[in-house]
């Protein structure tokens with residue numbers, strides 16, 4: 550029988566908007582330097598994070614939050630990026646240290662994939678460093694194809710396009 554403490558206490562990932570910028574910044578600012586480097590692939594200063602959050606375009610992609618008892622504990626930012634092959638959704642994930650290894654990261658990424666499936670986006674990608682075992686396990690558990698890309702790893706998810714009656 551599952552122990553009471555093992556039951557998930559997180560609400561389903563919820564869509565966030567411009568009114569949540571302060572909460573988003575506080576969540577990211579609470580990451581230590583190592584986690585910031587894993588999340589942003591650069592050493593992200595406080596000023597960098599503030600600029601990043603100010604610059605989020607909530608119309609070009611979406612942001613999902615994982616809440617526990619009303620507290621923001623995890624974030625997925627899916628940004629629409631134009632690549633040579635077309636438009637992809639690039640997802641950045643972060644979970645507060647105290648909330649890790651409880652399935653929050655996977656639920657956030659799963660929710661991003663589900664949203665992408667409902668839209669016309671054909672591909673979702675997550676970039677991470679080769680030594681990021683947590684992100685590698687999270688991506689692989691959801692069926693990603695990882696490729697080495699200029700010293701980093703690019704995990705790709707093919708998201709089946711909706712059938713359309715329209716011609717090419």
Ligand SMILES: CC(C)(COP(=O)(O)OP(=O)(O)OC[C@H]1O[C@@H](n2cnc3c(N)ncnc32)[C@H](O)[C@@H]1OP(=O)(O)O)[C@@H](O)C(=O)NCCC(=O)NCCS
Nearest residue numbers: 587641642643644649650651652653654655683684686687
């Ligand atoms: C990557 C991250 C989002 C994972 O979040 P999480 O909520 O701890 O992950 P989950 O609990 O959903 O675990 C998903 C899988 O990863 C595995 N995992 C989690 N942390 C791990 C670790 N430190 N080492 C090895 N595997 C790990 C889990 O066991 C699980 O795999 P399984 O299905 O084989 O059991 C989190 O570690 C984080 O915020 N890291 C800092 C930011 C970052 O690296 N972002 C990624 C680049 S955008």
